[in-house]
Amino acid sequence: MKKIVVVLSLLAMVFCGNTAQAQVSESAEWASKIKAEGLGHSQIEPIAQYMTDFLGSRLTASLQKRRADSLVIVKLKELGLSNPRSAFAMEFTRGGWDVVKTYAAMTAPYYCAFSVNPRAWSGSTDGLVKGECMIFDVKSKEDLEKYRGKVAGKILLVPSTQSTEIRFEPLASRYDEEELEALTTDNRANARPRFGGGRMPFDFRAMMELRQLMSEFYAKEKPLCIVNASGSFNVPGGSGVNYKAGDPEPVPELNMPVEDHGRMVRLIQNGQPVEMELELINRFTDDREVRNIYAEIPGTDPKLKDEIVLLGGHFDSWHGGTGAADNASGCIVMMEAMRILKELGFKPKRTIRLALWGGEEQGLYGSRGYMEQYLFKDQKKLPGFDKFALYLNMDNGSGRFRGIYLERNDAAFPFFEAWMKYIESLGFQYLSPRTTGGTDHQTFTRVGLPAYQFIQDELEYGRTYHTIMDTYERLSLSDLRLDATIVAWLAACAANDPGRIPVYPAVNTNTPPMPF
Numbered sequence: 001m002k003k004i005v006v007v008l009s010l011l012a013m014v015f016c017g018n019t020a021q022a023q024v025s026e027s028a029e030w031a032s033k034i035k036a037e038g039l040g041h042s043q044i045e046p047i048a049q050y051m052t053d054f055l056g057s058r059l060t061a062s063l064q065k066r067r068a069d070s071l072v073i074v075k076l077k078e079l080g081l082s083n084p085r086s087a088f089a090m091e092f093t094r095g096g097w098d099v100v101k102t103y104a105a106m107t108a109p110y111y112c113a114f115s116v117n118p119r120a121w122s123g124s125t126d127g128l129v130k131g132e133c134m135i136f137d138v139k140s141k142e143d144l145e146k147y148r149g150k151v152a153g154k155i156l157l158v159p160s161t162q163s164t165e166i167r168f169e170p171l172a173s174r175y176d177e178e179e180l181e182a183l184t185t186d187n188r189a190n191a192r193p194r195f196g197g198g199r200m201p202f203d204f205r206a207m208m209e210l211r212q213l214m215s216e217f218y219a220k221e222k223p224l225c226i227v228n229a230s231g232s233f234n235v236p237g238g239s240g241v242n243y244k245a246g247d248p249e250p251v252p253e254l255n256m257p258v259e260d261h262g263r264m265v266r267l268i269q270n271g272q273p274v275e276m277e278l279e280l281i282n283r284f285t286d287d288r289e290v291r292n293i294y295a296e297i298p299g300t301d302p303k304l305k306d307e308i309v310l311l312g313g314h315f316d317s318w319h320g321g322t323g324a325a326d327n328a329s330g331c332i333v334m335m336e337a338m339r340i341l342k343e344l345g346f347k348p349k350r351t352i353r354l355a356l357w358g359g360e361e362q363g364l365y366g367s368r369g370y371m372e373q374y375l376f377k378d379q380k381k382l383p384g385f386d387k388f389a390l391y392l393n394m395d396n397g398s399g400r401f402r403g404i405y406l407e408r409n410d411a412a413f414p415f416f417e418a419w420m421k422y423i424e425s426l427g428f429q430y431l432s433p434r435t436t437g438g439t440d441h442q443t444f445t446r447v448g449l450p451a452y453q454f455i456q457d458e459l460e461y462g463r464t465y466h467t468i469m470d471t472y473e474r475l476s477l478s479d480l481r482l483d484a485t486i487v488a489w490l491a492a493c494a495a496n497d498p499g500r501i502p503v504y505p506a507v508n509t510n511t512p513p514m515p516f
């Protein structure tokens with residue numbers, strides 16, 4: 001009996017040894033295990049609820065973000081990941097800012113309470129204040145001068161440039177085969193713009209100069225409040241945009257839906273005086289730390305365990321909603337992918353590290369901090385550079401993955417071609433040679449490291465990102481389940497593949513830093 005047990009365990013050891021040596025990408029067994037866990041025992045729903053409703057908004061360096069940082073660490077511990085921690089990434093220019101109270105209503109010609117949000121880094125009012133509204137239409141330096149001496153104690157309504165025409169396009173769409181095929185060609189001219197955008201129709205430098213002048217104007221002329229019709233957008237485009245920690249507080253500034261704003265503007269244009277009352281309490285702190293959250297599944301191969309397969313997305317959000325599509329969704333997917341591998345007892349040869357970046361919205365601070373600490377600084381490689389196996393980033397909302405953009409790195413194709421064999425059935429079918437932009441993977445691609453974003457269906461992302469509507473309701477849990485399963489599989493392949501995607505052949509280490 002004893003003998004049989006010994007023989008069996010020896011056989012088991014030989015068997016395990018052999019399978020450990022086989023590439024994960026060739027293992028139907030691991031593919032089906034990962035799919036069964038990711039699709040059959042998904043934890044996407046509880047993780048999603050935790051990361052949105054429970055954590056709330058996560059504006060860079062805010063107290064809310066600090067609260068979320070410590071709570072997400074609790075969750076990562078619960079998922080069984082190794083060494084969950086928050087770590088300093090980079091100094092932030094603005095300091096912390098939190099909303100304490102926001103109230104706004106029209107009080108004349110009749111009463112109507114509005115749903116509003118302060119712009120990020122807006123100042124506070126002196127308690128509950130009341131004032132006459134006036135239209136403040138400034139498109140140039142000369143326009144600004146016309147208002148000098150006339151705005152003290154007034155509430156300034158900035159006219160909207162938003163179209164309110166009835167729209168007939170669907171809010172969400174999935175890529176069709178023709179569009180996906182087009183993405184597999186190396187043709188930048190036909191590239192689908194990220195948010196249905198295109199060339200910026202204005203002079204950015206002139207706009208920034210005018211904003212600076214307007215900030216100075218507000219500080220001197222002392223209007224009660226600036227009211228923008230930016231839908232429910234929270235982007236700090238006004239007086240707070242140039243705010244540096246330690247500056248005097250900027251003028252109070254609100255964003256409100258174009259419908260309410262439009263009503264007041266039309267009343268004034270038709271000779272009807274309009275009055276508002278409002279109270280804004282915002283708290284500034286001198287917390288200037290952008291912090292990242294990390295956790296790992298440690299590598300087990302003595303030679304490869306110091307190499308890193310990095311999975312991540314930015315954890316910071318704007319302050320209005322709960323930053324669900326942008327970008328709790330990316331964090332949820334990467335956390336669930338880690339959970340799947342951990343739960344299955346997958347033993348990666350390389351270390352798989354989760355990174356939830358801070359400060360992305362204000363200029364990729366978190367990922368840039370990681371780069372400067374571990375990978376590349378002052379035109380020089382750091383020890384981590386040659387240990388960097390792969391980075392997979394997610395920051396395009398909650399849609400399903402259809403493939404991946406390989407950032408013009410030809411050497412990446414054979415790897416993904418091998419790895420995608422078992423996930424084509426999940427809809428991951430397209431490898432694009434094209435580049436895609438606007439988020440943290442660019443921190444790494446700038447120095448040639450293999451860092452990629454997925455080709456992802458665009459589900460309402462253009463409508464909701466950076467708005468109060470960016471909440472749990474915007475998440476497609478079935479899409480996120482597929483995404484996490486795909487990431488778990490790719491991470492397993494990358495962690496155990498005998499080879500590593502090389503850095504781009506034409507590494508331009510002299511690329512100037514990004515203009516943030």
Ligand SMILES: [Zn+2]
Binds near residue numbers: 314327360439
């Ligand atoms: Zn984002």
